[in-house]
Amino acid sequence: MFKRVIVFLFLATMFLFGVYDKPLFEEYETTLNTVENSRAVIDDSPSIVVGSSGIVLYTFENQESMIIARATVISKDGKQAVLELIPFDSLSQNNFPKISIEPKEGNIVILNYLYRRSLIVTPNYESFKKITDFFINIEWIHPDTIAAFLAKRYIPNPNRKRFREMCSINMAGLIAFNMENMGYFVDCVSFKVVKAFKMPIENEKTVLPFYSRISEHIGTPPISLGTREITDYSEYYRHLLEIK
Numbered sequence: 001m002f003k004r005v006i007v008f009l010f011l012a013t014m015f016l017f018g019v020y021d022k023p024l025f026e027e028y029e030t031t032l033n034t035v036e037n038s039r040a041v042i043d044d045s046p047s048i049v050v051g052s053s054g055i056v057l058y059t060f061e062n063q064e065s066m067i068i069a070r071a072t073v074i075s076k077d078g079k080q081a082v083l084e085l086i087p088f089d090s091l092s093q094n095n096f097p098k099i100s101i102e103p104k105e106g107n108i109v110i111l112n113y114l115y116r117r118s119l120i121v122t123p124n125y126e127s128f129k130k131i132t133d134f135f136i137n138i139e140w141i142h143p144d145t146i147a148a149f150l151a152k153r154y155i156p157n158p159n160r161k162r163f164r165e166m167c168s169i170n171m172a173g174l175i176a177f178n179m180e181n182m183g184y185f186v187d188c189v190s191f192k193v194v195k196a197f198k199m200p201i202e203n204e205k206t207v208l209p210f211y212s213r214i215s216e217h218i219g220t221p222p223i224s225l226g227t228r229e230i231t232d233y234s235e236y237y238r239h240l241l242e243i244k
Contacts, residue, residue, distance in 0.1 A: 018133065018134065019133070020134055020135050020136065021137065022137065023116065023137050024115065024138060024185065024195065025049075025052075025112040025115040025194075025195075026047065026112065027054075027111070027112050027115070028045065028048060028054075028110070028111040028112055029108060029109070029110050030042050030043060030045070030108075030109055030111075031106055031107065031108055032056070032103060032104070032105055032106065032107045033080075033105065034105055035102075035103050035105055035107075038084060038085050039084060039085065040056075040071065040083040040085055040103060040109070041081070041082055041083070042081050042083060043079070043080065043081070044076045044077065044078055044081045045081075047111075047112075048073055048081050049073065049112075049194045049195075050073050050075060050076055051073060051187050051190045051192025051193065051194050052072070052073050052187055052190070052192075052194050053070060053071060053072045053073070053111070053173070053187050053189035053190055054070070054071050054072075054109055054110045054112060054113040055067045055069070055070060055071065055088060055109070055110050055113050056068055056070070056071050056085065056088075056103045056109050057108040057109070058101050058107060059107075059108065065108070066101075067088045068088065068102070068107070069086065069088050069103045070085070070088045070189060071083040071085055071109050072084045072086070072189055072190045083109065085103055112173070114171055114172060114174075114188075115173040116137070116139055116173075117139045117140075117141065117171060117172040117174070118138050118139070118141065118172055118173070118175060118176050118185070119143075119146055119163070119166060119167060119172050119174070119176070119188075120132065120140055120143055120175070120176045120178075121143070121175060121178070121210040121237065122143075122177075122178040122210060122211045123178065123179065123206040123207060123210070123211060123234075124201075124205050124206060124207055124211050125211055126201075126202055126203040127178045127199070127201055127202075127203070127211065128143065128211050130202075131176060131178060131183060131199060134199075135176075138174075138176075141170045141172055143210060144213050144214055145170065146158075146166050147212035147213075147217075147218055149169070150162070150209070150218045151214060151217045151218045151219070154218075154219060154220055154221035154222075156208075156209055156218050156219060156229040157228060157229060157230050158209060160191050160240065163175055163188070163191075164189065167188035168188075173187065174186065174194075175188060177237055178199055178201065179201075179233065179234040179237050179238065180234050181198065181199065181200045181201055182196060182197070182198060183196065183197045183199035184196050184197075184241060184243070185197075186241060193241065193243070206233045208229065208230045208231075208233060209230045209233075209236075
């Protein structure tokens with residue numbers, strides 16, 4: 001009970017002074033204990049969050065390393081954490097030969113990978129400003145960058161695939177969503193909420209599909225083929241994040 005009070009007071013103090021001046025997440029490095037098919041087991045830690053993702057490294061004899069897989073935490077029990085392993089394709093280059101090295105016991109895994117860079121989705125400028133001013137240790141990808149990507153491709157309703165693509169292009173590990181007085185940090189790979197926080201929306205004005213200075217230029221393609229614009233900001237993103 002005392003510990004909960006301390007945590008509450010700490011968070012209240014952060015909001016009182018208007019900034020969160022420590023890293024939201026720290027990269028967590030460990031090694032794979034066992035690997036079987038597409039699953040791996042590591043020792044559990046308080047730094048490990050279900051839904052967080054990272055990378056698996058293979059180290060050559062000359063101590064140089066390369067990324068051989070992505071890893072997502074799918075469960076933990078206080079002693080062990082289970083990872084799902086999938087191919088890493090963010091840096092794929094078709095002109096180079098592919099190196100097929102499978103993850104194995106002893107490989108290094110780094111979780112919370114690229115968590116210091118985040119996309120941001122808010123309903124208006126006030127929310128965007130409030131969140132970016134509060135989390136000062138996050139390197140924010142400006143929403144204009146994301147809106148330009150969508151406008152060029154006539155995508156008025158970005159889905160998970162498109163958000164993952166934008167994360168990959170901008171080397172971001174998180175996406176911050178703000179709706180209905182709550183904020184959610186979502187892992188780019190798993191699309192699971194890894195941290196939620198209170199963030200009241202003071203201005204009821206909503207920009208669709210999200211706040212940016214060029215959102216009005218994100219339209220449907222000349223031949224829409226069923227592509228529809230977002231009509232309800234909160235409903236759309238709650239459905240996208242599977243938040244009830």
